[in-house]
Amino acid sequence: MNKQIQVLRLARYFIIYGYKHNLFLKKLIKEWDDPKDIITRCAQMQVNMNNNYMVAITVIVKMLTLHCKHPKKYRDKTSDGISYCMNCNSDL
Numbered sequence: 001m002n003k004q005i006q007v008l009r010l011a012r013y014f015i016i017y018g019y020k021h022n023l024f025l026k027k028l029i030k031e032w033d034d035p036k037d038i039i040t041r042c043a044q045m046q047v048n049m050n051n052n053y054m055v056a057i058t059v060i061v062k063m064l065t066l067h068c069k070h071p072k073k074y075r076d077k078t079s080d081g082i083s084y085c086m087n088c089n090s091d092l
């Protein structure tokens, strides 16, 4: 279960990184304001690529987190403060 938490943390980091990177690129694209410019096109390509990666990572995060369908009464916390399901032992 510890590895699952590490993967989720890494995935969240990449989603936040992609979002911040896109904000930066969109600001530059707006400043250049020239759709024919090669740098603007490269930046736009990078934004599209980041969006694709973020969608893929979001799907992975959902696959790792949404498999527990037990009611809330089965939830408990470990000594580290991480909540988990007592029925199927998955992290929440």
Ligand SMILES: [Zn+2]
Pocket: 068, 069, 070, 074, 085, 086, 087, 088, 089, 090
């Ligand atoms: Zn469960």
